[in-house]
Amino acid sequence: MSGPSPRMGRSLLLLAPLFLFLIGFFVWPLFSMMSQAVSDPAVLRLLPRTADVVGEWDRQSPPSMPMQTALMDDLRAVDDDQALGDMVRRLNSARSGFRTLMSKTTSALSDTANPPPDLVSIDKRWEKPEFWIAIADALSPLTDRNLLAAVDLGRNAAGAIEHLPADQSVNRVILVRTFWIAALVTFFCACIGFPYAIIAASLSGWKRDLMLAAVLLPLWTSLLVRTAAWFILLQEQGLINDFLRAIGLIDAPLALIFNRTGVIIAMTHVLLPFMVLPIYSVLITIPKNLMPAAASLGAPPMRAFLRVLLPLSLRGVASGGLLVFISAIGYYITPALIGGPGDQMISSIIAFYATGSANWGMAGALGMVLLVATLLLYSVYARLSSDEPGRR
Amino acid sequence: MPMKIAKFTFALLTILFLVAPLVAILPLAFTSSVILTYPIPSWSLRWFEELFFADAWRRAIINSLIIGAGTTMLATVLGTAASLGLRNRLFFFRGSMRTLFLLPMVVPAVVLGVGMQVLLARFGLINSYAGVIIAHTVVAVPFVVVSVTGALAGIDERVELAAQSLGAPPVTVFRRVTLPLAMPGVLSGAVLAFATSLDEVVLTLFVAGPNQRTLARQMFSSIRENISPAIAAAAFLFIAATILIGLVVVLSRSMLAKRTRPAAS
Numbered sequence: 115m116s117g118p119s120p121r122m123g124r125s126l127l128l129l130a131p132l133f134l135f136l137i138g139f140f141v142w143p144l145f146s147m148m149s150q151a152v153s154d155p156a157v158l159r160l161l162p163r164t165a166d167v168v169g170e171w172d173r174q175s176p177p178s179m180p181m182q183t184a185l186m187d188d189l190r191a192v193d194d195d196q197a198l199g200d201m202v203r204r205l206n207s208a209r210s211g212f213r214t215l216m217s218k219t220t221s222a223l224s225d226t227a228n229p230p231p232d233l234v235s236i237d238k239r240w241e242k243p244e245f246w247i248a249i250a251d252a253l254s255p256l257t258d259r260n261l262l263a264a265v266d267l268g269r270n271a272a273g274a275i276e277h278l279p280a281d282q283s284v285n286r287v288i289l290v291r292t293f294w295i296a297a298l299v300t301f302f303c304a305c306i307g308f309p310y311a312i313i314a315a316s317l318s319g320w321k322r323d324l325m326l327a328a329v330l331l332p333l334w335t336s337l338l339v340r341t342a343a344w345f346i347l348l349q350e351q352g353l354i355n356d357f358l359r360a361i362g363l364i365d366a367p368l369a370l371i372f373n374r375t376g377v378i379i380a381m382t383h384v385l386l387p388f389m390v391l392p393i394y395s396v397l398i399t400i401p402k403n404l405m406p407a408a409a410s411l412g413a414p415p416m417r418a419f420l421r422v423l424l425p426l427s428l429r430g431v432a433s434g435g436l437l438v439f440i441s442a443i444g445y446y447i448t449p450a451l452i453g454g455p456g457d458q459m460i461s462s463i464i465a466f467y468a469t470g471s472a473n474w475g476m477a478g479a480l481g482m483v484l485l486v487a488t489l490l491l492y493s494v495y496a497r498l499s500s501d502e503p504g505r506r
Numbered sequence: 507m508p509m510k511i512a513k514f515t516f517a518l519l520t521i522l523f524l525v526a527p528l529v530a531i532l533p534l535a536f537t538s539s540v541i542l543t544y545p546i547p548s549w550s551l552r553w554f555e556e557l558f559f560a561d562a563w564r565r566a567i568i569n570s571l572i573i574g575a576g577t578t579m580l581a582t583v584l585g586t587a588a589s590l591g592l593r594n595r596l597f598f599f600r601g602s603m604r605t606l607f608l609l610p611m612v613v614p615a616v617v618l619g620v621g622m623q624v625l626l627a628r629f630g631l632i633n634s635y636a637g638v639i640i641a642h643t644v645v646a647v648p649f650v651v652v653s654v655t656g657a658l659a660g661i662d663e664r665v666e667l668a669a670q671s672l673g674a675p676p677v678t679v680f681r682r683v684t685l686p687l688a689m690p691g692v693l694s695g696a697v698l699a700f701a702t703s704l705d706e707v708v709l710t711l712f713v714a715g716p717n718q719r720t721l722a723r724q725m726f727s728s729i730r731e732n733i734s735p736a737i738a739a740a741a742f743l744f745i746a747a748t749i750l751i752g753l754v755v756v757l758s759r760s761m762l763a764k765r766t767r768p769a770a771s
Contacts, residue, residue, distance in 0.1 A: 121594060124676070128591030129603060132584040132647065140610055140644050143621030150624060310520050313513050328521040334748050335528055336705045338725050339741040343527035345729055346534065346738070351543040353530055383527065415509075444614025446708050451729050461616040461708075468620045468712070481617040492612045496605075 144485065151264075151478030154257040156200045161188040161253065168250045177246050182233040185249075190223055201252075207269070209248035215239055260479035265289070285463070285480065292459040295377065295449075296442035300389075302382045303438045307389030308431060312423070314390075315397035326394070333387040341451050344380040345371065348452070372454040380452045385441055389434040392499070396430030429498060436495040440488055460484050528745065534738035542735050553739040563736060566724035570704055573720055576639035577646050577703035582696040584643070585650025590684075592651075593658055604651075611648040618644070619712035626713055633715025641709040646702040650695035657691020658684075690758035697754050704747070 158165055163184040171181060192198050198220075206212040215237055222236040223229075233240035262268055266283040267275050277283070314325040332340060347353050348370040355367040370376050400423070408418035446461035460480060467477035534542055538550035557563045588607060592600060610618070622641050623632065631637035661684065669679045685692075710723045725740050 122596065125591040125594035125597050128587045129597075132588035132607060132651075133603065135584055136606060136610070136644065136647075139622070139625070139640050140613075140618070141606075143618060143625040144613070145621075146624045146628075147617065147621035150620075306520055306523075309516060313517050325517060325521065328524045332524050332528060334701075334752055336722070336741075336744045336748065338705065338707060338722050338729075339531065339744045340527065342725065342729055342737050342741050343531040345733070346531055346542055347527055349543070351541075353544060356544065383523065386524065440612065444616065446614075446616050447726065451726070461614060464616050464620060465711070468623065474620075474624065477620050481620050484614055485617045488612060488614055488617075 147478045148482050148485075149478075150474040151260050151476075151482050152257060153255050154204070154259065154475065155255050156197065156204055157249070157252040158255050160192055160194075160197055160201050161185065161249070163188050164249065165253045168246070168253060171246070171250065173247055173250065174243060176241050176243065177233070179232065181246070182240065186223060186230075186233060189220060192220075204252055205248055208252055209245060211239065212245070212248065215245065257475075260475040261482065263476065264479040264483050288458070288460055288463050289483070291457075292443055295374075295381070295457070295459060296439050298378055299381045299385060299442045300435050300439045302378065303386050303389040304431060304435055306382070307386055307434060308393055308427075311390050311393035311397055311430075312427075315394055315400075329387045329390045332383065337384065337447060340384055341380060341448050344376070344383065344452060348376045348379070371452060374453070374457050377449050377453040377457045380448050381442060381445060384448060385438045388437045388441060392434040392437060393427060393430035396427050400426050433495055433498045436491055436498065440491045440495065444484060444488060531738050531741050532745065534735055535742035537735050537738070540734060542733055542738060553735045556734075556736045557739045557743070560736075562719070562724060563721075563740070566719050566721045569718055570721040572635060573638050573642060573718065574700045574703040576635070577642040578696050578700045580639060580643045581646040581650050581699040582692065585647045585695060585699075586654050586688075586692050589651050589654035589658055590680075592655060604655075607651045608648045610644050615645070615706075615708035619709050622709060623712040632713060633718065635718060638710060638714045638718045638720075641713045642703040642706050643699075645706060645709065646699035649698035649702060650692075653695035653698060654688060654691045657688045661687045690761045694755045694758045697751050697758075701748075701751050704744075 161184075164181065167178075167180050167184045171178070202213055202216045205216070219233065219236050219240075230236050239245055259268070262275065263278070264285055266278045266286040268278045268282075269275060310325070310329075314322055317325065349355075350367045350369075350371070352370070354370060355364075358364045358368065370379070404422050404426075405418055408422045409415070413421065443459070444461055445459060446465065449457050449459050450462055461484070464477050464480045464484065467473045467480065533546060534544070535553060536549050536551065537546045538548045538552060539546065557567070585607075588603075591597070592604060592607075594600070597603075619641075622644075626632045626637045626640070631640065665687070666679050666683050669683045670676075674682070704720075705722055706720070707722045707726050710718070710720055711726070714720070714723065721740060721743075725737055728734065728737055
């Protein structure tokens with residue numbers, strides 16, 4: 115037998131490749147996404163010279179001449195109108211009046227025939243330290259603006275946190291919708307999955323195998339195939355509408371696709387196995403003679419279920435429910451294909467900010483909200499399933 | 507008795523709910539119509555022809571195979587090595603390492619996709635096969651780790667000790683004893699990694715360019731933009747592949763069970 119140290123070295127050597135791979139391509143991406151959320155170099159990028167001199171300023175005295183010259187040089191060097199607009203927007207949100215001040219200043223600076231000697235000669239406001247404080251603060255590459263905006267908060271002129279006006283408050287609606295859809299899907303999965311698992315656990319032989327195979331087959335099938343299948347079933351000329359019309363239940367086709375109903379049906383189907391399997395694995399560890407014992411002691415079936423089977427299987431229901439809920443809040447494909455514009459969940463909005471409008475700050479901030487929610491729920495799930503008795 | 511009928515009906519309806527959608531899509535792969543609805547006017551293989559000969563679909567299938575093969579190799583090597591390292595019970599960070607290795611299964615794909623796009627763009631790996639393979643490997647590797655650790659846990663360590671005591675150096679013990687015993691787990695891990703890569707859409711949306719369009723990605727955009735029975739044909743291909751993959755997994759599991767049972771008794 116070899117000593118512990120070469121064995122330890124070998125283990126480390128074996129673990130290192132995957133560890134480094136995941137640090138590089140899993141942890142680092144998540145961190146760079148989060149740093150996108152809190153970084154805002156819009157001002158710093160345009161005013162590098164100002165950044166150099168403002169750092170030495172005491173934030174009280176009137177602006178020195180080098181500060182004014184540096185800012186003038188920086189503003190003259192700006193050739194990107196959109197970046198300039200971004201900067202002015204950020205400065206104006208910190209201190210109102212910046213918009214007019216900046217447009218006055220830039221037009222005065224572009225007058226090359228008659229160059230102004232300093233900024234104060236363009237506008238008296240440049241004497242006031244408040245405007246320079248706003249610039250100095252905005253030069254910091256860190257911001258909480260995106261994170262606050264992700265939950266519909268913002269800072270007012272005085273720097274206090276307050277609610278954004280209703281016309282800008284879209285994210286909270288989507289967050290609430292995401293959790294609501296996930297909760298509904300979890301509820302329906304529990305309503306179908308719990309009795310299903312009880313029946314499967316009470317059977318034996320080929321009947322039990324059949325019931326389990328019916329759960330495993332969709333689990334193994336491509337998510338895209340399952341979504342495509344629901345697309346076909348739910349559409350206006352789809353099998354469900356055809357069937358309901360054939361038996362005379364409805365006259366006009368029901369709207370089942372591109373709305374909430376379709377999303378809930380398809381997601382319940384996709385996530386049902388994640389509910390059934392954890393409950394089933396808990397149920398088969400419960401001794402079979404408990405329910406007959408309760409019955410022999412005079413408990414009616416309902417009471418026996420409520421007092422014996424339900425408490426014993428609750429752990430399975432909880433971990434199944436968490437698993438379904440965690441998966442549901444991060445869903446993208448099914449709502450994107452089956453849902454309408456009013457059914458898009460937080461993932462769709464993140465994807466929109468990232469690929470549609472290239473607003474990486476907001477994509478990162480909303481991603482962070484989703485990531486934190488997922489990891490919190492997962493840690494509860496991991497605790498629930500790790501100290502499960504009777505399992506390896 | 508009514509209780510029994512209610513149970514039976516409930517079970518039957520749920521099985522129908524679970525399986526019927528998968529069955530319903532299959533016949534549409536053989537329709538001759540251009541729209542994806544029943545009834546089927548007449549049978550034809552035109553959509554399979556479209557799948558294998560139309561440029562967009564054929565390239566998507568080839569891309570899926572290239573990316574799937576790359577992902578399978580990378581994930582299997584990394585995952586198997588790490589699982590072997592995780593066997594060491596004296597290792598202090600064993601638990602947190604395992605959690606890190608499994609975490610990519612939990613993190614929402616869109617969140618990972620946004621971060622991956624930012625990072626791979628910085629490395630110049632965006633819109634490249636290497637970038638897509640790396641992204642797929644991150645989400646495929648947990649399946650390899652779960653599968654191989656499971657297989658390794660079933661190995662009786664006395665077998666390896668016996669080989670060692672007979673004078674076999676560690677490399678020989680690994681090559682002649684450990685690896686063959688863990689092989690079913692490695693194989694099913696590889697199969698699961700391939701299946702994960704085949705079905706991955708969200709990360710692909712973020713990191714792949716038009717030249718790395720995979721079959722799943724192509725299906726996604728054609729459901730979104732111009733739905734045609736080619737989707738059903740592709741779904742047929744997927745389901746056929748799933749059944750094949752399922753058979754491989756089941757066979758390798760039963761092989762594993764056969765091998766470990768005498769050792770455990």
